[in-house]
Amino acid sequence: MHFHIMTLFPEMVQNGLHTSVIGRAEEKGYISVHAVNIRDYTLDKHNKVDDYTYGGGAGMLMQAQPVYDCWKALQKGIEERKTQGNTMPHQTKVIYVTPQGEVFHQKKAVELSKEEDLIFLCGHYEGVDERVLEEIVTDCISIGDYVLTGGELAAMVMIDAIARLVPGVLNNGESAATESHSNGLLEYPQYSRPEIWHDKRVPEVLLSGHHANIEKWRQQQAIERTKQRRPELYQAYLEAQNS
Ligand code: ADE
Numbered sequence: 001m002h003f004h005i006m007t008l009f010p011e012m013v014q015n016g017l018h019t020s021v022i023g024r025a026e027e028k029g030y031i032s033v034h035a036v037n038i039r040d041y042t043l044d045k046h047n048k049v050d051d052y053t054y055g056g057g058a059g060m061l062m063q064a065q066p067v068y069d070c071w072k073a074l075q076k077g078i079e080e081r082k083t084q085g086n087t088m089p090h091q092t093k094v095i096y097v098t099p100q101g102e103v104f105h106q107k108k109a110v111e112l113s114k115e116e117d118l119i120f121l122c123g124h125y126e127g128v129d130e131r132v133l134e135e136i137v138t139d140c141i142s143i144g145d146y147v148l149t150g151g152e153l154a155a156m157v158m159i160d161a162i163a164r165l166v167p168g169v170l171n172n173g174e175s176a177a178t179e180s181h182s183n184g185l186l187e188y189p190q191y192s193r194p195e196i197w198h199d200k201r202v203p204e205v206l207l208s209g210h211h212a213n214i215e216k217w218r219q220q221q222a223i224e225r226t227k228q229r230r231p232e233l234y235q236a237y238l239e240a241q242n243s
Pocket of ligand 1: 146
């Protein structure tokens with residue numbers, strides 16, 4: 001899977017995603033992360049990419065031209081690669097990362113992990129000229145109801161969540177299936193050595209070697225934890241069980 005990020009701060013994205021699990025997945029060729037500097041596409045002789053907003057108001061806006069030309073170049077590269085590989089080119093999803101989008105969740109991560117390419121557009125300043133958004137954006141996504149200084153961190157969060165679902169990225173096929181949110185519940189508590197720490201014992205059932213009982217205990221714990229910490233998720237889980 002290929003991630004393309006349109007940004008004014010390519011080093012931030014590139015550095016942030018080159019370590020740990022995602023970095024290894026890239027080295028092994030399961031994914032690629034390609035951050036492109038929108039500024040490289042400006043036609044302004046002073047390299048400007050932003051300007052004042054019509055109608056007044058605080059702050060600057062990213063202009064349509066550099067964003068559009070950057071997207072065109074990316075789209076062309078993707079189409080050329082697909083033509084060489086005999087894959088039918090189709091319009092690659094362009095995700096505008098914005099607090100005005102639908103809120104990102106695990107289901108969306110699963111859906112997006114099936115795409116071959118994804119383009120992320122990271123806004124800065126007061127946002128991006130609406131006209132270019134109308135022409136290129138297919139999905140507007142937020143990572144939560146708060147405002148960041150730019151879209152880069154939000155794009156990195158989403159890329160991390162999506163990339164780990166791409167087959168091969170996690171070593172252990174089990175972990176993505178059992179972790180929080182994969183089945184509508186938060187994950188059960190887990191314990192490692194030693195058996196007693198600060199006078200706290202590992203729950204007896206986990207030492208029993210009885211797999212069916214362990215599974216049952218974990219399921220109960222997951223339900224209890226979800227009920228306490230995320231009552232709205234628990235309600236949705238109950239409704240899904242009864243439908
Ligand atoms: N850009 C600024 N804030 C954001 C948020 N909460 N989600 C996505 N992109 C953003």
